Amino acid sequence: MIGPGDEILYVGKAKQLRNRLRSYFSAAGDGRAQIPWLMEKVQRVEVIVTDTEKEALLLENTLIKQHRPRYNIDLRDDKTYVSVRIDRHEEFPALQVVRLVKNDGASYFGPYSSAGAIRQTLKEIYRIFPLRHSSIERCRKRGRPCLFHQIGQCSAPCHGKIGPAEYRRLVDGVIDLLEGRESQVIEQLQQQMQAASNQMCFEDAARLRNQIRSIEKSVEKQKVTEYGGGNQDVIGLHQEGGEVEVALLFIRQGTLIGRRTWPLQWTLDLPELLSGFLQECYSRDVFLPDQLLLPFELEDAGLLGEWLSEKRGRKVGLLAPQRGEKKRLCQLAERNAKEAFRQRGSRREARTTLLEEIQQKFQLSTLPQRIECFDISNVQGSHAVGSMAVLVDAEAAVAEYRRFRIKTVVGADDYASLAEVLRRRLQRGLEEQNLPQMILIDGGKGQLGVLTLVLGEFQLQGQIAAVGIAKSRVLANVRGKAVERSEERFFLPGRKNPVRFRSGSATLFLLERLRDEAHRFAISYHRKLRNKASLRSSLEDISGVGPARRKALLKYFGSLKQIRAASLEELQQMPGLPAGLAVTIHQRLQGLS
Secondary structure, X not given: OEOHHHOEOOOOOOOOHHHHHHHHHOOOOOOOOOHHHHHHHOOEOOOOOOOOHHHHHHHHHHHHHHHOOOOOOOOOOOOOOEEEEEOOOOOOOOEEEEOOOOOOOOEEEEEEOOHHHHHHHHHHHHHHOOOOOOOHHHHHOOOOOOHHHHOOOOOOHHHOOXXXXXXXXXXXXXXHHHOOOHHHHHHHHHHHHHHHHHOOOHHHHHHHHHHHHHHHHXXXXXXXXXXXXXXXXXXXXXXEOOEEEEEEEEXXXXXXXXXXXXXXEOOOOHHHHHHHHHHHHHOOOOOOOOEEEOOOOOOOHHHHHHHHHHHHOOOOEEEOOOOHHHHHHHHHHHHHHHHHHHHHHHHHHHHHHHHHHHHHHHOOOOOOOEEEEEEEEEEOOEEEEEEEEEEEOOEEOHHHOEEEEOOOOOOOXXXXXXXXXXXXXXXXXXXXXXXXXXXXXXXXXXXXXXXXXXHHHOOOOOOOEEEEEEOOOEEEOOOOOEEEXXXXXXXXXXXXXXXXXXXXXXXXXXXXXXXXXXXXXXXXXXXHHHHHHHHHHHHHOXXXXXXXXXXXXXXXXXXXXXXXXXXXXXXXXXXXOOHHHHHHHHHHHHHHO
């Protein structure tokens, strides 16, 4: 469905297009209050005919991702949860924390809501089953096993400290743990401990005993709820007003391991909304379970199940349970969706309160729903960069952050650099019709004057509020000793005295955090450019060392420091490196060190 200016408003599919379109255009309507709003904007309808329902499903998904229609499901949070990957086809498999689940023959466990939490869990697993941490090739270049081996968290297969068969037993134990079969692991370790004790290998028996105790403690810390086994994703919906909250519960091997929620605009009927959500959510590289439990039946459930099964390589069932334990799981997911909606409403009210205080303190004409903060970073004028951090509805919008490499300013001139960054940002904002209600500048009256001048150039003084934030001052007594630290001060154009917030207030913390984010973002970009320039001066300026050879050198030796420390003989031993070029590299790097 296409609106004014050839804007694609909606993409849908149906087995009987005539019946579907009749429901949209009939005078009585289909009972959905939002459909008349859509139909008022539709100017024409284009139709694409496919041979099969599956082709229609794939085409619909492709067009939605390509055009992002306003009236289709759009999961704007593209972040996927982390999973644990282990490839049992390798000689010595290792654990990896990944975000993309690929159909590569490896085993994946998860998803897990917190990357930090799963890495902490893996630390405990390494103490029980010491698998390798780094690549075999990298570790074999070392003269001795790594530090992880010395502290008992790596079995050092790279240096022959363990054979493939014994290492495989460690891998099996890890997989059993990740799949929730702790009792089998403990039983096997107890048998091994008893056998070691009978052979009077008491050190091995004590090590196995400690492993058993570690597993038992880990199991005691978990609140495990049995839901009948298997891997399931359970979907729950909560509808209120013009919004729908979707909750997704992850159940792995009968254990509830986490949840995720999404707020969606209610622009479709619920079955169509749920179908679109499933297509959008599972079209990414994510873990696909054995079964999806839905709150109600879908007309295209069979088609979706076939598509998901092909994507996974194994059968994925879609079920709308009517009774029993699975029905109770769907009700649990619905309660989670309702609670997430309630919490989001509370956060929204709190954020609105913060923005209203900012509006009142700075005497703004509108609520500052989008606030941008700019900062400049350089060292003695070299590698000068600018940064922009963004708050949208009082929350950090990391996807909106931007970095600027200073192009027109020579030397350390923060005012000129700031003016360049602001001009480039406002010019693009005018072209894209995406301007903030308020700009916060990290600095005092000088930086604020630059901002005011640039806003005047674009005639945006009345549209964008300008505020400068100056760092706190340390007040000293007559002896020069610090006696008190003042709060952050905020300066406004045309006002002599600064604006202050109550010490410890949430609004002050929000603006300080925004300033710190802009500073952090600028510093990180500056360091990146400086490090890149340092690497370039060492390797890229050597004739005959291009990107491919530079990558090969770093891969072979491990780091730039080790390349510098390498002798001429070691450089000449590198496969594929001409002897003459090895001499040139050695001479240039020795001259730099």
